[in-house]
Each structure stands twice: as structure tokens, then as C-alpha cells.
Amino acid sequence: GLIGLAQTVQMWHPLENDLDLDFCGTWRHGRVSLRLAVDISTGCNGISISANRSTLSINGQMSAQCRWSDVIHLTDQFGFDSAEESNFCLHWEPLLDQLKLQLRGKNFTLCWPVSLQGSCCTDLSFGPNTPEAPYGITKGMVKNDVITDKILTAYNFNGTSINCSKGEWMLSVIVMGPQAVGLVEHPCARSTEVEMMDDFRGYNVTWPRTQGVSAESTVTVRIPTALKQAAKLTNKVVCTFFKNNSFFQESVKNVRILNDVVGITVENEIIINLPEPVRVDFYHDKTHSRTCVSWDTRKDPLQVNWLTEGCETRQYGPNHTECLCNHLTYFSVLVTLEPRPVCHLLALSVITSVGCAVSLISCVALIIYLCRKSKRSKEQRSIPIHFGLTVSLALLNLLFFFTGVLANVGGESVCAWVAAGLHYSLLASLTWMGIEVVHTFWLVYWVFCPTPKACVWNLVGFGESLPAVPVLILVAVGDIYGMRKVQQCHDRSDPYLMCWMKDSNKAWLAHYFINMTVLVIVVLSGLVMLFLVYRQIRTRDEWRQKRVAFLSIWGLSCLFGTTWGLTFLSSGPLSVFFIFLFCILNSFQGFFLMLRFCIVDWMQRHTSVSAPGSSSTGSTRQHMLQPQETS
Structure with missing residues (x-):
């Protein structure tokens, strides 16, 4: 009964709480029409993954900016057949405010990544037990650690809000020149904020090299003068350099991210059709097939796609790729595996x-x-x-x-x-x-x-x-x-x-x-x-x-x-x-x-x-x- 279940769950006890969440399990459901119910809001109470005969539900108050509530009909929209169980994994990255779900090999981005947050809902810990049922989630695992093999109706995780500007998450804040450029560094990314003054004439931002990083592995962003006129609500632009591109590496067949990801954003504004393009220079290891891309969610709100639209690719030898893009978003270079995409x-x-x-x-x-x-x-x-x-x-x-x-x-x-x-x-x-x-x-x-x-x-x-x-x-x-x-x-x-x-x-x-x-x-x-x-x-x-x-x-x-x-x-x-x-x-x-x-x-x-x-x-x-x- 519940006493035995409680003893089983208590056997799983990590030495410390996780800063992010990687939860995988098997959804045991009936041979019926399946649904995915999502209800995400801001706050830091935690996250709950529950399931019954027909619905997998993800509810939580743990995001900094993401608010979304919807029901997706998996059978009608994505052609899910009437199998008796489905494998899934849920990944929560609090630093980027990103929530991703992988269900039956399909990727659903429930909360899209944003710039670095001032506060994060993290330090996740396993919450109260839930009862057994014939339908629900079995073989629940957190970072490959099995919680229990029993079928539970829900898994709950509590969260704790921390200040990302303190402790190990921020290593340094420096001021560079009269334009008040702030540099924030943490294990996953570096964020640079550039203030565009009235006399702004463009600015170059370079990913600072640290010890052990070669000179060929740098990224330089040229912020154009035209961005000052395009930004109506603020005069600050944030450039974020991500060291770990796993947050952005969707399971797109035959395509992978070559090296780094750069996010260029202006808070609460959508910047498109710039008369002067943003220039991003990627210096990388030798490769031949490269394409500049930007991350876009306009065509399918559940899945993020890498598109070449709005970006021009210029290759200077095997180690240098320049991307000229007329909008702001996340940029990277894709390397094409077999088969290559067909141009024209x-x-x-x-x-x-x-x-x-x-x-x-x-x-x-x-x-x-x-x-x-x-x-x-x-x-x-x-x-x-x-x-x-x-x-x-x-x-x-x-x-x-x-x-x-x-x-x-x-x-x-x-x-x-x-x-x-x-x-x-x-x-x-x-x-x-x-x-x-x-x-x-x-x-x-x-x-x-x-x-x-x-x-x-x-x-x-x-x-x-x-x-x-x-x-x-x-x-x-x-x-x-x-x-x-x-x-x-x-x-x-x-x-x-x-x-x-x-x-x-x-x-x-x-x-x-x-x-x-x-x-x-x-x-x-x-x-x-x-x-x-x-x-x-x-x-x-x-x-x-x-x-x-x-x-x-x-x-x-x-x-x-x-x-x-x-x-x-x-x-x-x-x-x-x-x-x-x-x-x-x-x-x-x-x-x-x-x-x-x-x-x-x-x-x-x-x-x-x-x-x-x-x-x-x-x-x-x-x-x-x-x-x-x-x-």
C-alpha cells in the first residue's frame, strides 16, 4: 500500500537538490485518444507531472516570464497511435526559463529560452508521494536515477527561488567604457548588455576568451547603428553567448549545431527587417558545409525551427563563418549531415x-x-x-x-x-x-x-x-x-x-x-x-x-x-x-x-x-x- 510505496520512494535520495530538472518516465495509458495538457505560469511553487488514462498533464508555477495554458490533442494533431504506453522526458532549465518535452521522439518546446534571468526557480526537490493507479507514470527517473517502478498518478517537485546575481552563478560584473557594457558570466553562458546612447555608432561585442579556450573558438557580434532607431521602448540590447548548446540542439535529423549560440535581444520588443544587418562572426574548427540560421517559432508554436530566412551566410575559409541577419533572435551555424538540404x-x-x-x-x-x-x-x-x-x-x-x-x-x-x-x-x-x-x-x-x-x-x-x-x-x-x-x-x-x-x-x-x-x-x-x-x-x-x-x-x-x-x-x-x-x-x-x-x-x-x-x-x-x- 501507501506505506510500502513511501519506503520505495524514500530509497531515492540525491545527495543534493538539482539546479535543473531532467525527468523521464513511461506514461501508461489506454488505447484512446491522447491529449497533452499544459498549464505553466510565473512563480516558484514547483512543477507537477501527472497522467491518467488519456491525458498527460504538466502544471507548475516556476517560470520567470513563461505563461501558457493549452490542451494539445496528440492523436488528432500528431497522429499518435493507440499504443498502451509512451516514453517521455521533461527538461527544465531555470537559467534560460526553458521547458522542453520529448514524447515518443517528438520535441515540444513549452517555454522558449530567454535571456539570463535575475532570479530563477531552481534547487528542485522531490515532493509528496502520490497514490498508485492502473494508469499513470511508471519507471520515473531523475537524471538516470530511478525513483520507483510502480505506477504513480503524479510526480511533484518543489522549487526554490534564488538570486542569479549572487554566488557562483555570477562570477563578475565589469564596466567597459562610456557605454556601460556589463558582463555577466556563469557556467552555461555569458551575457553582455550594451547601452545605446544618443550618439550610438555601432558596437562590437566579443566573447571573452578564458584560459584553455583557443583563439579560433571565439564569437564577435557587430551591433549596427540602425538598431538604435529600431528599438522604441529601450536603449539596451543584450548579447548572450551560450557555451552549452544542448539547450538549443533540437532532435532535427541530419542537422546539428556546429559550435556556439548567440542570443541578441531587446527587452519586450520584436526587431525585424533592419536596414543594416547584425553581423555575427563565428570562428570554429574546420568544416565545409555551414549555414547561418536563426531560431524561429512562428510556424509551429510547439516546436522551434532553425531557419535561414533573414540571414546571409559568408564563408571565409574553413574556420570562419560570418552571418548577416536583419532581425534579432538566437543565431548559430548549422552543419549539415547526410543528406544535405537542397538549395534552389x-x-x-x-x-x-x-x-x-x-x-x-x-x-x-x-x-x-x-x-x-x-x-x-x-x-x-x-x-x-x-x-x-x-x-x-x-x-x-x-x-x-x-x-x-x-x-x-x-x-x-x-x-x-x-x-x-x-x-x-x-x-x-x-x-x-x-x-x-x-x-x-x-x-x-x-x-x-x-x-x-x-x-x-x-x-x-x-x-x-x-x-x-x-x-x-x-x-x-x-x-x-x-x-x-x-x-x-x-x-x-x-x-x-x-x-x-x-x-x-x-x-x-x-x-x-x-x-x-x-x-x-x-x-x-x-x-x-x-x-x-x-x-x-x-x-x-x-x-x-x-x-x-x-x-x-x-x-x-x-x-x-x-x-x-x-x-x-x-x-x-x-x-x-x-x-x-x-x-x-x-x-x-x-x-x-x-x-x-x-x-x-x-x-x-x-x-x-x-x-x-x-x-x-x-x-x-x-x-x-x-x-x-x-x-
Whole structure:
């Protein structure tokens, strides 16, 4: 009963009360619609975490500025399923007046961080016991110390108000110059207050280095003159340098904070659209992928998002990043992990959509052309190979054109099958490009050997070897294909949805082991084949005509898939250029392929009506532009 429970709880007794609170537990609830009830107000009476069959409640009077009362419907708004229990963790940081909840892997910011407080509700201690119940909180832990395994209806923590300007929380207060700049230092952050006088002409604030901190690990803020005119209610601006960025490191996938966080605030005012930007210089360890961001809560009041909107990034070598921002908030530098966010996503999407549509129409026209040509020239064994490549490209463009729509409309179940089909058509296209390379080599160097029949090429290109087997294996493994979120550089909270391989370890392993391996083989073999064909035809008279030489290399490149090699150049100083070039060339590949066959057909007809003495020239041009026909 309660006596036994009291004895169990009393076994947990930390040596001293905690300045902040890290409480984790398991919410045992029913298979019903779930809710989160929050009621936070100012004061310092403490905090209570309670739960019943349908509601997890967080109530407390412990904040300096945060006031919020609301009920969030977890099942309706966030799609929580009807499991019997949910794991959660609650973190309270009194120094920043920040309260965060992690529930089922989702982060909810209940109180947003503010500047350093003059007084804090801290020194938390475990409060009175609560009764057992079939529904409630079990396995309650404070900083990994288990309180009890029993199911309690509530956990209560008492708080004590302390003066943050006394004791160890404030190490020093100094006055610098006539502008009365005060420096406050404590274990987590340093706060500098700058008073903007009537003759204010801007001011530089630098994170003072302490012993053991390298010169490369500093931050400098340039407060612009324009801020004096923008601030209407006060002439003081506070710069806070946070040493510990764990308060700001939300569980955003594939993104982490590089180094420091700087908060620039004017009390009780929102400063935006400054005519002269705030300049923040971050000096850090070497890294390549950096983006200046600011912390924003406008789109989702429960979750804080890092956005690039309003900030410009300037990189000076691998150790120095300058952020120019036209508003005041918290600033930092994000480092991008795999996969990298896509910049210019709208422009790339438009190019891809137009290219896929044009290529699809071109492939359909080319299929009709090849069917008619095969009836007139049945002896040409290269036509089935061209036909296979065209069909696979048509399927690839069709699925890729609709992948975004199907991801948003069809959901996860439909997206898994679309992703598998898209992967199959991609592998089929690359396989047929490889077959084009092998067939060309066969005709150029093994002139007197008969080429394999069309059924052999179809078996390789569409059937049991490549690409059907890898796709079937991945489908059998499971959790590979599905909905993929492509993060945008300017807004990470609104990703582009498409059907492709998931963002998981298994999917990435399959991508590198299968896709990249096939891509490397096709691109390298295509480049080698281009070089070998060049050696065969460079001594001919027609090669000296630049137009014919260009059309020869360009036409064979369309067949051999060498343009896909641009994907290996999508990093570095010219990454944006190569990404756009890759997008244009490969989305319009079906159109370029049709254009190549049109040119070849025109030159063949032009040769047929020329004088007999020019027939060898036409034959040579045909060999350069379409070597498969010259067996």
C-alpha cells in the first residue's frame, strides 16, 4: 500500500537538490485518444507531472516570464497511435526559463529560452508521494536515477527561488567604457548588455576568451547603428553567448549545431527587417558545409525551427563563418549531415518537372519511330537495344514526374510501391546504357563476331539479372522504400515529399552498394567507350568538321549515360552549377535521345539523295553518330 510505496520512494535520495530538472518516465495509458495538457505560469511553487488514462498533464508555477495554458490533442494533431504506453522526458532549465518535452521522439518546446534571468526557480526537490493507479507514470527517473517502478498518478517537485546575481552563478560584473557594457558570466553562458546612447555608432561585442579556450573558438557580434532607431521602448540590447548548446540542439535529423549560440535581444520588443544587418562572426574548427540560421517559432508554436530566412551566410575559409541577419533572435551555424538540404529546390523542381514531361513525350515518339523502323530494317539488331533504353527512360520520367503528387496523396503504402518502381526504372535505364556500351564495343572491335540476339539483351535489361533482382531483394528485406523528405535550405520545417528510398541506415547502405556501384560502372565504361570510339574515327576526314565531331560525341554521350557522372561533382565550390547541369541534362535525356535519332535519320536521308561519290562520307558520319548500325 501507501506505506510500502513511501519506503520505495524514500530509497531515492540525491545527495543534493538539482539546479535543473531532467525527468523521464513511461506514461501508461489506454488505447484512446491522447491529449497533452499544459498549464505553466510565473512563480516558484514547483512543477507537477501527472497522467491518467488519456491525458498527460504538466502544471507548475516556476517560470520567470513563461505563461501558457493549452490542451494539445496528440492523436488528432500528431497522429499518435493507440499504443498502451509512451516514453517521455521533461527538461527544465531555470537559467534560460526553458521547458522542453520529448514524447515518443517528438520535441515540444513549452517555454522558449530567454535571456539570463535575475532570479530563477531552481534547487528542485522531490515532493509528496502520490497514490498508485492502473494508469499513470511508471519507471520515473531523475537524471538516470530511478525513483520507483510502480505506477504513480503524479510526480511533484518543489522549487526554490534564488538570486542569479549572487554566488557562483555570477562570477563578475565589469564596466567597459562610456557605454556601460556589463558582463555577466556563469557556467552555461555569458551575457553582455550594451547601452545605446544618443550618439550610438555601432558596437562590437566579443566573447571573452578564458584560459584553455583557443583563439579560433571565439564569437564577435557587430551591433549596427540602425538598431538604435529600431528599438522604441529601450536603449539596451543584450548579447548572450551560450557555451552549452544542448539547450538549443533540437532532435532535427541530419542537422546539428556546429559550435556556439548567440542570443541578441531587446527587452519586450520584436526587431525585424533592419536596414543594416547584425553581423555575427563565428570562428570554429574546420568544416565545409555551414549555414547561418536563426531560431524561429512562428510556424509551429510547439516546436522551434532553425531557419535561414533573414540571414546571409559568408564563408571565409574553413574556420570562419560570418552571418548577416536583419532581425534579432538566437543565431548559430548549422552543419549539415547526410543528406544535405537542397538549395534552389523550387527552381530544380520546375526544371525536373518540365524535363520529365518533355522527355516522356519524346520517348513515346521515339518508341513509335523505332517500331516503324524495325519493320523496314529487320536486320538491324541495335534497334531492340535502343527500344529497351527508350522504354526504361519513359517509365523513369513518368514515375519521377508524379512522385511528389503520389507522396502527398497516396501516403506511405502507395509510396512504397511507387518508390520500388522508380528504383527499378532507374536501374533499368542505367543497365540499358551499359548494354549500349557493350554492344558498341562488340561492333567496333569484334566486327566479325555475331552480336547476341534481342531476347538476351531484354533478359539482362529488364529481367532476372539487372535490375529486377536487387529490387525484389530490397522489397523482401522491407523498410527500404517509402516516403522521403527532402529538406530545403531556406525552410527545414517544410520538406519536399517524394517516393524513394527512406532516410534510414538500411536504405543508405542499399543506395551506396547498389545505385552508386551501378552508376560508377556505367559512367566509367561509357567514358572509356567514348575514348575508344574517338580513337577509331579521329583519323577520318569527316572528324575535321567540328560540327560532325561535336554531334558524334554528344550523341554517343546520350546513349552511354556519361552525364550521370555529374552526380559525383555535386560538392565543392561549383556544386550549385553542377547540380543544375545534372538536373537539366538528365531530366531532358529522353528529349536529347530523340533529337539524336532525328539528326541521324536526317543525315541518312541526306546521304541517300547525295551524289554516289559522297556515299562514303555519309557512311562515316553514320558510323560516328550511330556506330551500332555499321556492322
